[in-house]
Amino acid sequence: MVVSEFEESSLLLDEKLLRFMDQLELLEEKRAALNSLIEQGWFSMSKARYSIGNKRVSALQYASEIEPLVCVHARTLDNGEVDFCTERSKQKGSNEAGKEATPIEDIGPQEEGVRRRNKPKKNITEKKEGEEASSEKAPEVTPSRKSDQNPQQDPLKWFGILVPQTLKQAQSSFMQVIELSAEIATLQTAVLNSRQELKQCRKDKPILQESSATQLEKHSD
Amino acid sequence: MAELSFNEDHGYLEGLVRGMKAGILTDTDYHNLAQCDTLDDMKLHLQSTDYGRMLSTSEEDLTVSLVDSKLRENLVTEFSCLRSNALPPLSTFLDYITYSYMIDNVVMLITGALKQRDVAEVLPRCHPLGAFDQMAAVGIARTPTELYSAILVDTPLAQFFQEAVSEDNLDEMEAEILRNKLFKAYLESFHSFCKSLGGATRDTMCPVLEFEADRRAFIITVNSFGTDLSGVDRSVLYPSCGKLYPEGLQLLTRAEDHEQVKAVAECYPGYKIIFDDPEPESGCKTLEDRFFEQEVKLNTLAFLQQFHFGVFYSYIKLKEQESRNIVWIAECVTQRQKSKIHNYIPIFK
Numbered sequence: 001m002v003v004s005e006f007e008e009s010s011l012l013l014d015e016k017l018l019r020f021m022d023q024l025e026l027l028e029e030k031r032a033a034l035n036s037l038i039e040q041g042w043f044s045m046s047k048a049r050y051s052i053g054n055k056r057v058s059a060l061q062y063a064s065e066i067e068p069l070v071c072v073h074a075r076t077l078d079n080g081e082v083d084f085c086t087e088r089s090k091q092k093g094s095n096e097a098g099k100e101a102t103p104i105e106d107i108g109p110q111e112e113g114v115r116r117r118n119k120p121k122k123n124i125t126e127k128k129e130g131e132e133a134s135s136e137k138a139p140e141v142t143p144s145r146k147s148d149q150n151p152q153q154d155p156l157k158w159f160g161i162l163v164p165q166t167l168k169q170a171q172s173s174f175m176q177v178i179e180l181s182a183e184i185a186t187l188q189t190a191v192l193n194s195r196q197e198l199k200q201c202r203k204d205k206p207i208l209q210e211s212s213a214t215q216l217e218k219h220s221d
Numbered sequence: 222m223a224e225l226s227f228n229e230d231h232g233y234l235e236g237l238v239r240g241m242k243a244g245i246l247t248d249t250d251y252h253n254l255a256q257c258d259t260l261d262d263m264k265l266h267l268q269s270t271d272y273g274r275m276l277s278t279s280e281e282d283l284t285v286s287l288v289d290s291k292l293r294e295n296l297v298t299e300f301s302c303l304r305s306n307a308l309p310p311l312s313t314f315l316d317y318i319t320y321s322y323m324i325d326n327v328v329m330l331i332t333g334a335l336k337q338r339d340v341a342e343v344l345p346r347c348h349p350l351g352a353f354d355q356m357a358a359v360g361i362a363r364t365p366t367e368l369y370s371a372i373l374v375d376t377p378l379a380q381f382f383q384e385a386v387s388e389d390n391l392d393e394m395e396a397e398i399l400r401n402k403l404f405k406a407y408l409e410s411f412h413s414f415c416k417s418l419g420g421a422t423r424d425t426m427c428p429v430l431e432f433e434a435d436r437r438a439f440i441i442t443v444n445s446f447g448t449d450l451s452g453v454d455r456s457v458l459y460p461s462c463g464k465l466y467p468e469g470l471q472l473l474t475r476a477e478d479h480e481q482v483k484a485v486a487e488c489y490p491g492y493k494i495i496f497d498d499p500e501p502e503s504g505c506k507t508l509e510d511r512f513f514e515q516e517v518k519l520n521t522l523a524f525l526q527q528f529h530f531g532v533f534y535s536y537i538k539l540k541e542q543e544s545r546n547i548v549w550i551a552e553c554v555t556q557r558q559k560s561k562i563h564n565y566i567p568i569f570k
Contacts, residue, residue: 039556046552050545051509054289055329055346063336158336161397162444164509 006205006212013201020194027187034180041173048167052160057167061158069155070178081193084185086178223420227528230308235527238536241299242524244271246543248567254550255562260288263551285551292544297349300537310418314530316377317411318537322351323378324407327359327368328400331391334360353377364388365399381406384457394449401441401458408434412462418530425523425531432519434463435492436512442473442482443508452476464489491515506564514566517542521569539568 049057071087156163156171227235246254250270257263260283264276275291276283304315326347333343340357347356353376362368368391369382385402389395408430415426438459445455456474459465465473465485472485486496495511516538523535546565553562 039558043552043556043558043561046549046556047507049552050549051507053325054286054548055348058286058346060329060333060338060343060346061336063338157393158332160332160400161394161448161450162401162441164444164507166507168447 004212004215006208009201009205009208013198013205016194016198016201020191020198023187023191023194027184027191030180030184030187034177034184037173037177037180041170041177044166044170044173048159048164048170051164051166057159062155072182079193082186082189084182086182224528231311231530234303234306234311235532238303238532239524241271242532242536242539245539245568246270246546248570251546251550251565251567254547255553255559257550257554260285260551260554263288263547263554267547285548285555288551289544289548292547293348296537296540296544299540300350303533311530311533313414314418314422315533317407317414318534319350320377320381320407320411321404322348323353323376324351324381324400324403326351326353326356327373327378327403328396330356330359331362331368331396331399332393335392335396363390365391365395368399378403380410397450398454398458401437404437405458405460408437408460409462415530421526421529422531425526425529426534429516429519429523429531429534431463432491432516434460435465435469435489436516438463438465438470438473439482439486439492440509440512442476443479446478464491510564510566513542513545517566517568542566542568 045057069089071089072084073087074082074084076082156168159167250266253266254263257266264283267276268274272292272295275295276288279287279291281287300315300318304312307315329347330340330343333340340360343360344356355372355376358372359368362372364387365382366386366388369379369386373379373382381403384406385399387395391399412427412430412434415430416423418426441455441458445451452474456470459470459473461467461470463469469485469489472488473482476482476485483496486492495508495515499506520535520538523529523531546567549565550562553559
């Protein structure tokens with residue numbers, strides 16, 4: 001027996017509906033996670049202000065012109081959906097005259113900020129050599145601490161080097177928010193797309209239903 | 222016999238500060254504030270306290286930042302009143318209290334300059350208690366040596382620059398190191414000044430300053446994990462006037478994680494409780510919170526004795542804690558995080 005187009009399209013409609021529902025559920029979950037992460041981030045910042053003072057975590061601490069560390073790329077896929085993905089800009093290694101011979105270590109997944117380099121050990125050995133030599137060498141000994149005009153700095157450092165743990169927690173919350181935002185944007189376009197497809201399917205359904213009914217009549221004759 | 226002659230020069234001011242201390246917010250006040258739903262409600266409740274119409278007189282929008290500024294203004298007024306009537310050695314003592322704010326202001330001006338912020342923008346945000354004449358020029362210095370020789374040499378901070386001079390360019394790391402080195406020198410100098418005053422001042426102030434020194438050592442260590450500041454680098458930042466000196470500080474230099482710091486704290490009964498695991502009901506208190514709590518306890522003890530200068534220092538510190546409490550409650554109210562609103566530290570029960 002020929003599986004009618006109508007049955008096929010009904011199955012497809014069911015599938016699309018289920019997918020739409022799943023996407024909606026996922027979207028709601030992610031939105032709730034986003035809201036709670038944002039709240040958490042702001043609250044952690046308040047806790048940091050409590051620890052080190054209101055004026056040390058404020059607009060004064062960052063420059064009026066900032067270069068972003070994360071970019072969002074949008075590309076349209078074949079099925080009409082738009083995919084948003086975040087990209088963290090690569091660190092420009094500040095190789096100061098060969099002192100930083102060791103490369104920047106990559107710890108775990110893409111993280112904002114300057115990695116912990118093998119600076120401390122270098123500093124100690126260099127300092128020892130410096131002490132053995134004359135005091136005129138002192139300025140040369142600590143070049144790794146010279147201000148690298150590296151614009152792509154960890155924003156955490158704007159608030160000082162010895163920031164409280166709560167500020168680090170705030171930063172990690174906001175970093176997760178960025179990732180999540182891209183996912184939610186992608187999901188949102190997917191949801192709209194699914195909804196469009198559903199509408200289309202439901203429009204076609206009565207037409208197919210009619211044509212399948214006439215086909216059945218023909219067969220039964 | 223300090224009791225016989227103290228009141229001659231300082232009796233009026235001690236009376237004044239004890240009067241001001243009586244206006245410190247109580248549990249009831251905090252309870253009322255915590256019930257508020259908006260900052261306007263809080264403003265209303267604060268009117269019935271010693272703060273009076275402090276917030277009502279302002280034309281600006283009521284924000285947490287404004288509340289913080291007004292509380293600070295209030296404290297500065299009270300302090301100025303005390304300082305302007307003080308005779309030596311109380312005047313020197315009160316000046317010592319202002320040096321910590323001066324150090325913070327210097328670092329704020331330096332970091333503001335690093336961010337290309339206009340001096341006119343940064344200056345109003347500096348703490349008024351730490352104001353000095355050469356403030357506007359601080360942002361120009363590129364190294365600590367330049368800062369000292371060109372700008373700060375004629376200020377009271379000059380005496381703390383012995384260890385802090387260096388030729389390194391003033392970037393974020395250097396600014397942080399400068400802050401801590403200046404503070405270390407300041408704390409040690411203050412400690413020896415209080416010791417030289419002797420009597421009840423020494424008995425109340427020295428434990429407080431020793432606690433402050435140890436607190437800084439712990440906090441610097443814990444916050445330096447995961448940064449470019451190594452153990453050796455941070456060891457020069459530890460003040461040496463505390464109980465941790467010298468063995469505890471050596472252990473802290475070698476500590477690499479929180480557990481090792483906790484192990485160091487366990488050798489000292491006063492600090493063991495701060496690092497102990499919290500009870501589940503107390504909520505997640507940060508390390509800084511626990512240190513603040515201990516600081517409040519120590520400072521309230523100053524008022525149990527008379528005829529000494531410790532009351533002045535303790536009053537300022539307790540008022541600062543009160544400001545932190547009020548601002549915390551304000552933040553919880555504006556961010557609708559009422560569950561954490563009781564994390565403030567009550568001062569006098």
